[in-house]
Amino acid sequence: xKKSVFLFFIFxxxxxxxxxxxxxxxxxAIDAVFASYxxxxxxxxxxxxxxxxxxxxxxxxLANLEYNVPNTPQTLFExxxxxxxxxAAGMLLLAKxxxxxxxxxxxxxxxxxxxxxxxxxxxxxxxxxxxxxxxxALYSLTGWPRTTRVYTQELGxxxxxxxxxxxxxxxxxxxxxxxxxxxxxxxxxxxSGQSLAQFTEERFFKPLGMSHTRWRDNHLTVIPDRxxxxxxxxxxxxxxxxxxxxxxxxxxxxxxxTADLLRWNQIHESLEIFGAEFAQNRITExxxxxxxxxxxxxxxxxxxxxxxxxxxxxxxxxGYRAWLAWYPEEKLSVVLLSNYAQFSPAAIGRRIATLFLPxxxxxxxxxxxxxxxxxxxxxxxxxxxxxxxxxLKEYEGTYYxxxxxxRYRFSVKEGVLKVYRKAGDTFDLTYxxxxxxxxxxxxxYVFKRNAKGKVEGFTVSVTRALHVPFTIF
Numbered sequence: 318x319k320k321s322v323f324l325f326f327i328f329x330x331x332x333x334x335x336x337x338x339x340x341x342x343x344x345x346a347i348d349a350v351f352a353s354y355x356x357x358x359x360x361x362x363x364x365x366x367x368x369x370x371x372x373x374x375x376x377x378x379l380a381n382l383e384y385n386v387p388n389t390p391q392t393l394f395e396x397x398x399x400x401x402x403x404x405a406a407g408m409l410l411l412a413k414x415x416x417x418x419x420x421x422x423x424x425x426x427x428x429x430x431x432x433x434x435x436x437x438x439x440x441x442x443x444x445x446x447x448x449x450x451x452x453x454a455l456y457s458l459t460g461w462p463r464t465t466r467v468y469t470q471e472l473g474x475x476x477x478x479x480x481x482x483x484x485x486x487x488x489x490x491x492x493x494x495x496x497x498x499x500x501x502x503x504x505x506x507x508x509s510g511q512s513l514a515q516f517t518e519e520r521f522f523k524p525l526g527m528s529h530t531r532w533r534d535n536h537l538t539v540i541p542d543r544x545x546x547x548x549x550x551x552x553x554x555x556x557x558x559x560x561x562x563x564x565x566x567x568x569x570x571x572x573x574x575t576a577d578l579l580r581w582n583q584i585h586e587s588l589e590i591f592g593a594e595f596a597q598n599r600i601t602e603x604x605x606x607x608x609x610x611x612x613x614x615x616x617x618x619x620x621x622x623x624x625x626x627x628x629x630x631x632x633x634x635x636g637y638r639a640w641l642a643w644y645p646e647e648k649l650s651v652v653l654l655s656n657y658a659q660f661s662p663a664a665i666g667r668r669i670a671t672l673f674l675p676x677x678x679x680x681x682x683x684x685x686x687x688x689x690x691x692x693x694x695x696x697x698x699x700x701x702x703x704x705x706x707x708x709l710k711e712y713e714g715t716y717y718x719x720x721x722x723x724r725y726r727f728s729v730k731e732g733v734l735k736v737y738r739k740a741g742d743t744f745d746l747t748y749x750x751x752x753x754x755x756x757x758x759x760x761x762y763v764f765k766r767n768a769k770g771k772v773e774g775f776t777v778s779v780t781r782a783l784h785v786p787f788t789i790f
Contacts, residue, residue, distance in 0.1 A: 343672050354378040359547040359657035360388045364575035368648040380544035393543040393572045394654035396639040397632020400571035401498050402616030407505045409595045416508050426504040429478045437487045442497040443615045444603035448483030449496040451781035459723045460738040468563040473499050479720050484783045491611040495568035502567035527577040533570040536562050546636030548658035559636030569634040575652045582643050582650040600628045623677040631663045640666035649673050709734045716787035
């Protein structure tokens with residue numbers, strides 16, 4: 318009997334040592350992922366937990382290049398769109414308390430929003446299926462994209478309220494738009510009677526012990542231990558500041574640490590705050606009216622990694638990058654926070670996660686149908702007859718959009734149709750097909766003619782904001 322017990326303990330000790338060795342090897346593999354980050358460049362903080370136990374939490378590179386301050390696990394970074402899940406959580410908490418219903422018409426709480434042909438519900442805002450045009454994309458059409466001027470919460474709401482049309486009928490498509498979460502912030506604040514910062518501090522941060530988490534609701538505030546954000550200057554040794562000088566928050570703007578985000582992820586398993594029903598709602602993939610899945614829940618992307626269920630979100634604001642993922646089957650959480658614009662959070666986060674996920678079974682390769690389609694399309698393009706070039710003078714003039722309160726002047730110079738938007742802001746249009754032009758990073762232009770064939774306006778479309786109308790001025 319004594320011998321059996323002794324052998325059991327020997328076996329147990331041997332297995333424990335093997336598991337410890339495997340874990341050390343895995344931690345060393347995580348370290349190796351960040352081997353290129355040194356103390357002369359911006360960097361990243363990374364953390365991993367399994368079943369609530371933090372097994373890795375380290376930082377690399379500098380938090381501030383001018384003063385040579387290193388990143389640490391206690392450094393605060395901006396989390397970009399990872400912030401959305403906190404706004405979504407606030408709305409679900411209000412729904413749990415019976416103060417709102419996810420099926421409510423948004424205009425019940427925000428009557429300033431135009432009355433479109435179909436109802437936009439709170440749940441459509443949560444899942445990016447409302448059709449609302451993205452506020453940042455709209456401002457980019459004015460010639461002032463984000464980071465080029467200070468944007469406030471009120472400016473964000475103002476341009477959303479000016480939109481006379483949607484990208485698509487509500488519930489028929491998915492299109493990621495920060496305007497959805499701007500509306501959710503407004504609803505949350507009006508229903509709760511608190512600011513977003515007050516609500517989340519009282520209901521989430523304080524109860525969960527997230528003492529290093531706050532909102533960037535005033536970009537002038539001095540934040541101790543915050544990393545400064547950078548982007549490269551097209552070299553490997555020179556960097557430029559890339560800070561988000563805006564007060565607009567909710568869709569982004571959460572300042573936090575890796576440890577606080579790991580604590581936040583624990584409520585997926587503990588069911589704290591929400592209970593089973595609304596905890597499940599947070600990660601339930603939404604569908605369109607057609608029944609098609611959209612890959613998005615309430616502030617989370619929903620997918621699979623090597624066959625394993627993944628609840629995640631990436632973040633990008635200025636030069637900050639972020640990733641927060643949870644793999645429920647393994648009770649695995651992965652957090653990445655970076656102050657370097659060239660950092661790829663989703664790719665690196667998934668690379669780390671795969672160190673802990675079992676290998677998927679081999680599957681047969683799918684036939685290259687898509688490649689064949691591309692080949693046919695190329696052949697069709699080769700067979701197409703050349704079109705006559707347009708008379709560019711027909712498009713000259715000054716056009717105005719009430720939706721973004723902006724004028725564009727079109728003029729032909731040296732055979733090129735040029736757009737003059739503001740002082741020092743000029744770009745060229747390239748002919749695509751009759752009355753259709755494109756540009757480099759400034760959208761696609763479709764001109765409209767009246768019954769007499771005279772050009773009277775156009776619409777411009779960019780990613781996340783389609784068919785913004787202009788009329789001849």
